[in-house]
Amino acid sequence: xxxxxxxxxxxxxxxxxxxxxxxxxxxxxxxxxxxxxxxxxxxxxxxxxxxxxxxxxxxxxxxxxxxxxxxxxxxxxxxxxxxxxxx
Numbered sequence: 231x232x233x234x235x236x237x238x239x240x241x242x243x244x245x246x247x248x249x250x251x252x253x254x255x256x257x258x259x260x261x262x263x264x265x266x267x268x269x270x271x272x273x274x275x276x277x278x279x280x281x282x283x284x285x286x287x288x289x290x291x292x293x294x295x296x297x298x299x300x301x302x303x304x305x306x307x308x309x310x311x312x313x314x315x316x317x
Contacts, residue, residue, distance in 0.1 A: 238278045245271045258310055262303065269299035 231239075245268055252264035273292050280288035 232282070234278055234282050238275060238282070241271050241275050241278070245275075262306060262310065265306075266299070266303050269295070269303070273299070 248264050248267045248271070252261050252268065255261040255264060273296050276288055276292040276295065280286065280292070
């Protein structure tokens, strides 16, 4: 295994550990932070996969995923802050 593959494996382990925080989090903010962390780890995994397989289009996929993850986190946070009021 190369260094990049080992790093990818470690990131996968971190994703599983953070998933426990998402499931067991005492507050909704802990769960949101956990989901945001998982999103960041997935982006790092996509970038590492692009480096391992030498497929540059995966960098574009990672960029789009990062933008969607950011927008999703902001929208969910606003929804929680307004206590479910969509207007």
